[in-house]
Amino acid sequence: MIVLGIETSCDDTAAAVVDGGRLRSSVVASQLDHEAFGGVVPELASRAHERVLLPTIQRALDEAGIQRTDLDGIAVTQGPGLIGSLIVGVSLAKTLALGLDIPVVGVHHLDGHIESLFLGDATPAFPLLVLIVSGGHTQLVHMTSAVERSLMGRTRDDAAGEAFDKVAKMIGLGWPGGPVIDRLAQGGHPAHHHFTRTRLPGFDFSFSGIKTGVLYHLNDMDVEARKTYLEDHTADLCASFQEAVVDMLVEPLERAMVATGTTRVGLVGGVSANRRLRERISGLVEAHGGTFHVPDFRFCMDNAAMIALSGWKRLEAGHASTLDLVAHPSLPFA
Ligand code: KG4
Ligand code: ZN
Numbered sequence: 001m002i003v004l005g006i007e008t009s010c011d012d013t014a015a016a017v018v019d020g021g022r023l024r025s026s027v028v029a030s031q032l033d034h035e036a037f038g039g040v041v042p043e044l045a046s047r048a049h050e051r052v053l054l055p056t057i058q059r060a061l062d063e064a065g066i067q068r069t070d071l072d073g074i075a076v077t078q079g080p081g082l083i084g085s086l087i088v089g090v091s092l093a094k095t096l097a098l099g100l101d102i103p104v105v106g107v108h109h110l111d112g113h114i115e116s117l118f119l120g121d122a123t124p125a126f127p128l129l130v131l132i133v134s135g136g137h138t139q140l141v142h143m144t145s146a147v148e149r150s151l152m153g154r155t156r157d158d159a160a161g162e163a164f165d166k167v168a169k170m171i172g173l174g175w176p177g178g179p180v181i182d183r184l185a186q187g188g189h190p191a192h193h194h195f196t197r198t199r200l201p202g203f204d205f206s207f208s209g210i211k212t213g214v215l216y217h218l219n220d221m222d223v224e225a226r227k228t229y230l231e232d233h234t235a236d237l238c239a240s241f242q243e244a245v246v247d248m249l250v251e252p253l254e255r256a257m258v259a260t261g262t263t264r265v266g267l268v269g270g271v272s273a274n275r276r277l278r279e280r281i282s283g284l285v286e287a288h289g290g291t292f293h294v295p296d297f298r299f300c301m302d303n304a305a306m307i308a309l310s311g312w313k314r315l316e317a318g319h320a321s322t323l324d325l326v327a328h329p330s331l332p333f334a
Helices: 032-037 042-064 083-100 109-118 160-170 177-185 208-219 223-260 275-287 305-316
Strands: 002-007 012-019 022-030 073-079 104-108 128-133 138-143 149-154 264-268 291-293
Touching: 002 042, 002 083, 002 305, 012 042, 012 305, 022 042, 022 305, 032 042, 042 083, 073 083, 073 109, 073 305, 083 104, 104 109, 104 305, 109 128, 109 138, 109 264, 109 305, 128 223, 138 223, 149 223, 160 177, 160 208, 160 223, 177 223, 177 275, 208 223, 223 275, 264 275, 275 291
Parallel strands: 002 073, 073 104, 128 264, 264 291
Antiparallel strands: 002 012, 012 022, 128 138, 138 149
């Protein structure tokens, strides 16, 4: 079965082809326009998806060496995400399915991110704890099989990636902030400043406090002093902030490993590209004698390969959606 995957939940327009469970192509067209605005502008994102989606699909088909008529099914991100962006993907997916007389299936964006663990050769076994960390989500999921999962924890406020993006903006590092902070932190001292770590009961997360912590730290200085401080200590500030975020992700994860007795851990979503986070979780899992799974860097950020594979599995299992499928900006996960 050959399935085309479509992902347009935020600002990346992506298409991919999966054939018999194997990835044949994956194309991501990022909308760099948003950089100038310091964040995703929803209206610009949907307009860009409309313009770029068909050519992106064509590139994915060309790179897979197939024609549109070779497709057996279409998988599309149904939600959560920006409504205008999702509608572009879902409408086109239904139109293609109707025109080609093939089934369409809606995929939850987070199931897509989880599926990114299965795109490589070394696929994880179950039970498995998956930490989903992206610009819009921070979720801890316990998977007991490929189809049975329970939500153990989630962020009560900001997502981990959102904290990276907001702090980067605060200190003038541009957008998206995660990759810049990751890079600068490598030359800084994580012990330079101790930011208070928010610790919640259970396995939930909270990242709004750390953001305010950075703001107060800077506001304690007058304008001149802050300018000099940032000239001398931006790398140290990045490393200290990053260490605090990593601690706040690792600590509940370790408690969840102990509580579930699961030492197999997967890390997915845009923030899973973070080198310090990978290093710390890898060390944690090793200390517990478990196995650590993280996708290839190109599948950490939003992509359609993960949607195509997730949809392919659903279609193979006979779970097609109907043409009533509609975009859902806050599609529930649990
Ligand atoms: O999964 P993704 O592409 O989109 C969402 O579904 O949100 O994640 C994007 C997020 C952004 O917040 C970005 O700053 C963050 O992932 N990110 C990183 C790194 N690379 C991307 N955060 C920390 N370190 C990185 N290396
Ligand atoms: Zn995502």
